[in-house]
Amino acid sequence: MDTNRAVTARAITKSFGNVVALDEVDLDVDAGQVHGLVGPNGAGKTTLLGLLLGLAVADSGRLEILGASVGRTLAVPDGVAGFVDGPGLYPSLTGRQNLSALASLRGYDGRRVADVDDALEQVGLTDVADDRVRGFSLGMRQRLGLAACLLTRPRLLVLDEPANGLDPAGRHHVHRVITRLAADGVTVLVSSHRMDDLAALCSDVTILAAGRVVFTGPLSKLAAESGELDYRLLTSDRRTAHRAALGTPGLHVVPGRDPGRWQDTEALVVRGPVPALDELVADLVRDGVAVRELAPVIPPLEAAFLALTDSDTGPDGLDEGDL
Amino acid sequence: MTATVALTETTGRPAPMLQGYRFELVKLLSQWRIRLLLLACWIAPALFVAMVSQQSVLPTDTVFGRWMHATAWSGSLVVLGFSCAWVLPLLTALVAGDAFAMEDRLGTWRHLLVAVRSPRRIFVAKAVASLTVILLLVAGLTVSSIVGGLIAVGNHPLVGLDGHLLAPGDATGTVLLAWISVLAPTLAFAAVGLLGSVALGRSPMGLLIPALLAFVLQLAHLLPLPVALRLALPSHAFLAWRGLFTEPAQTDALVIGIGVSLVWTVVATGLAYRLFLRRDFTDLTYDGSGRRIVVAGVLPLAGLVGVTVAVVAGTTSAEGTGIERAKVESSLTTAFGHLYVMQTEQLNRPAVTEAELQATASCDRGGDRMADEGPGHDWRCVVTWHLPGTTATGNAIYQLDVTADGRYIADGDGPKEVNGYFQVRTPLGDSPNPLWQLDGNVDLLARNPKG
Numbered sequence: 043m044d045t046n047r048a049v050t051a052r053a054i055t056k057s058f059g060n061v062v063a064l065d066e067v068d069l070d071v072d073a074g075q076v077h078g079l080v081g082p083n084g085a086g087k088t089t090l091l092g093l094l095l096g097l098a099v100a101d102s103g104r105l106e107i108l109g110a111s112v113g114r115t116l117a118v119p120d121g122v123a124g125f126v127d128g129p130g131l132y133p134s135l136t137g138r139q140n141l142s143a144l145a146s147l148r149g150y151d152g153r154r155v156a157d158v159d160d161a162l163e164q165v166g167l168t169d170v171a172d173d174r175v176r177g178f179s180l181g182m183r184q185r186l187g188l189a190a191c192l193l194t195r196p197r198l199l200v201l202d203e204p205a206n207g208l209d210p211a212g213r214h215h216v217h218r219v220i221t222r223l224a225a226d227g228v229t230v231l232v233s234s235h236r237m238d239d240l241a242a243l244c245s246d247v248t249i250l251a252a253g254r255v256v257f258t259g260p261l262s263k264l265a266a267e268s269g270e271l272d273y274r275l276l277t278s279d280r281r282t283a284h285r286a287a288l289g290t291p292g293l294h295v296v297p298g299r300d301p302g303r304w305q306d307t308e309a310l311v312v313r314g315p316v317p318a319l320d321e322l323v324a325d326l327v328r329d330g331v332a333v334r335e336l337a338p339v340i341p342p343l344e345a346a347f348l349a350l351t352d353s354d355t356g357p358d359g360l361d362e363g364d365l
Numbered sequence: 366m367t368a369t370v371a372l373t374e375t376t377g378r379p380a381p382m383l384q385g386y387r388f389e390l391v392k393l394l395s396q397w398r399i400r401l402l403l404l405a406c407w408i409a410p411a412l413f414v415a416m417v418s419q420q421s422v423l424p425t426d427t428v429f430g431r432w433m434h435a436t437a438w439s440g441s442l443v444v445l446g447f448s449c450a451w452v453l454p455l456l457t458a459l460v461a462g463d464a465f466a467m468e469d470r471l472g473t474w475r476h477l478l479v480a481v482r483s484p485r486r487i488f489v490a491k492a493v494a495s496l497t498v499i500l501l502l503v504a505g506l507t508v509s510s511i512v513g514g515l516i517a518v519g520n521h522p523l524v525g526l527d528g529h530l531l532a533p534g535d536a537t538g539t540v541l542l543a544w545i546s547v548l549a550p551t552l553a554f555a556a557v558g559l560l561g562s563v564a565l566g567r568s569p570m571g572l573l574i575p576a577l578l579a580f581v582l583q584l585a586h587l588l589p590l591p592v593a594l595r596l597a598l599p600s601h602a603f604l605a606w607r608g609l610f611t612e613p614a615q616t617d618a619l620v621i622g623i624g625v626s627l628v629w630t631v632v633a634t635g636l637a638y639r640l641f642l643r644r645d646f647t648d649l650t651y652d653g654s655g656r657r658i659v660v661a662g663v664l665p666l667a668g669l670v671g672v673t674v675a676v677v678a679g680t681t682s683a684e685g686t687g688i689e690r691a692k693v694e695s696s697l698t699t700a701f702g703h704l705y706v707m708q709t710e711q712l713n714r715p716a717v718t719e720a721e722l723q724a725t726a727s728c729d730r731g732g733d734r735m736a737d738e739g740p741g742h743d744w745r746c747v748v749t750w751h752l753p754g755t756t757a758t759g760n761a762i763y764q765l766d767v768t769a770d771g772r773y774i775a776d777g778d779g780p781k782e783v784n785g786y787f788q789v790r791t792p793l794g795d796s797p798n799p800l801w802q803l804d805g806n807v808d809l810l811a812r813n814p815k816g
Contacts, residue, residue, distance in 0.1 A: 130476020134395040147380035147480045
């Protein structure tokens with residue numbers, strides 16, 4: 043047993059009738075890591091998260107969570123918290139009552155009040171703590187769900203679409219909480235359809251497609267898997283930049299490519315390996331051309347996702363539901 | 366799952382039972398629907414009894430309704446009768462019938478399972494919390510109806526269903542016993558509610574099942590069913606409490622009714638528990654399965670009715686509809702005797718005892734072409750008694766409407782000063798005539814008095 047592993051799954055298979063949700067899935071999540079789980083609808087993400095939370099048992103395979111083997115009964119190990127398909131909250135109770143009840147169920151009566159207040163503060167809901175959840179927005183519910191997880195002081199946090207319904211400020215808030223937890227040694231397994239969220243949060247990702255793992259590893263490795271990417275280059279002198287790009291070995295200027303949603307004519311789209319891009323930037327700086335923006339047209343994670351899952355739809359086209 | 370070596374099994378401790386129960390109670394009591402029910406049950410009966418008791422026209426078609434002006438205890442029993450017919454099944458539907466479905470509607474099953482870590486404890490906590498709320502509601506009905514009556518009418522003797530008088534102290538105990546006895550069928554309906562709630566998930570049918578069952582059983586009780594079948598139904602104790610108000614009390618039917626209700630409670634709760642533990646909580650859109658409900662719910666309960674009928678038929682004297690001429694005559698004679706004595710006191714005449722009256726009744730149903738048995742409104746009885754202080758006898762006629770559960774209303778048609786008029790002139794003024802119309806209850810399980 044690797045004591046640095048929060049999750050070890052080997053050949054996990056789970057079926058619902060004739061539908062194979064997970065097919066011989068392997069997963070390793072190191073302790074203290076923020077690990078992303080991504081995949082198209084029906085890939086088996088929710089099923090896998092459900093197994094980790096003890097909501098279902100696998101048909102076959104081996105699952106170890108926080109050093110303990112998961113048996114056949116529906117049970118979640120100590121130290122595991124999280125939610126799938128959105129947090130479970132009771133609309134007739136206030137935010138504070140929801141959390142207090144959870145603390146009470148977990149036997150935290152002694153330190154309940156302080157912990158509840160602390161959890162509410164961490165997710166920025168102190169001001170509405172005594173309002174009934176019935177009036178909460180989707181984003182507020184997500185944050186309250188996260189607060190409920192924090193209350194249990196987890197060692198493994200399993201989150202399904204935690205940024206769903208959040209405005210940019212709320213998303214930033216949630217990112218901060220997750221990042222802080224990881225810094226404190228908490229392992230976070232997060233599934234999301236938002237590639238930018240995963241890219242911002244995760245050190246490692248696992249991509250599922252049709253119940254199978256098609257990629258697992260660090261983000262940098264995933265970016266490499268995505269091959270050469272298209273980059274949007276915005277400079278102070280487009281003509282000079284275009285000439286420099288053509289003169290850089292390994293780089294191609296993509297003709298007729300819509301450079302981005304702003305439809306500006308000042309941007310170029312170039313394709314090539316990262317070292318060639320480095321060389322281009324150095325040349326531009328030497329020529330006195332300001333580089334205002336250099337970014338992938340499609341983020342690496344998204345590009346890899348599309349490549350590995352053979353998906354025809356972009357990430358914006360993905361639905362919320364999953365198997 | 367394949368075996369693992371040298372690894373400890375998961376050790377997630379389930380939530381303490383008391384905390385789970387408290388959480389379920391908080392969830393129930395935070396719902397406006399439950400709060401409204403509690404408010405209604407603790408206030409409405411008092412208002413109803415207080416207002417109706419003061420009316421000149423009383424609900425005489427309801428058992429004890431004709432005595433609402435006379436004692437607080439009648440008002441409580443009228444509320445009890447109405448509650449048994451409609452209110453209690455409806456309350457169980459709204460509380461127990463929604464206990465599990467609520468989590469399906471809110472999509473909170475996964476959260477609850479992760480928090481409590483034990484489906485067994487979730488089931489027990491939900492069942493006990495539902496039971497607590499139902500008991501609070503029944504307690505409200507009881508206390509409120511009694512308090513309303515005591516304030517509006519006062520603590521006076523109660524006329525029983527055989528005409529005998531229960532002193533206020535005895536009435537208090539018997540009325541409370543009647544309310545307690547209906548807890549058993551209430552529990553049975555609550556258990557059916559739990560079963561429906563578990564089996565049907567988000568479907569509103571789960572909520573309706575106790576009310577639907579109550580409606581079907583009410584229809585059944587209107588029919589001239591064999592006594593064994595009538596007693597095997599879980600709602601019989603909702604009617605059998607009336608037997609407490611005769612002397613001697615008709616306890617056999619009540620005890621059987623309570624026993625059957627408790628068996629239903631255990632079986633339906635067990636079926637719900639079994640279904641709950643086998644449920645797949647990964648399906649968020651669970652609306653139940655028709656086949657599963659029939660196999661795991663309806664068929665076992667139908668089988669239970671069959672077994673209970675066989676047991677009741679084999680262990681009691683239950684025969685036919687339980688309503689026979691001799692029983693009707695005996696019941697009417699007793700009631701007439703008790704009420705005649707009461708009327709004599711009311712009119713300030715010389716005291717007379719029932720033994721001196723030597724009252725007898727001769728009953729016939731529907732003339733010569735019909736057998737003198739079974740429920741119907743065509744029973745005709747002639748009551749004969751010895752006039753006090755003379756050798757002459759008096760005769761009074763009663764038209765009886767006997768219902769299938771054994772209850773009857775006897776409508777007097779005799780001498781005006783005995784049972785021919787709705788009022789009698791007393792030294793204190795006109796008063797309702799106790800012999801004009803009277804309520805009675807035939808003991809369905811009693812052996813034929815002449816047999």
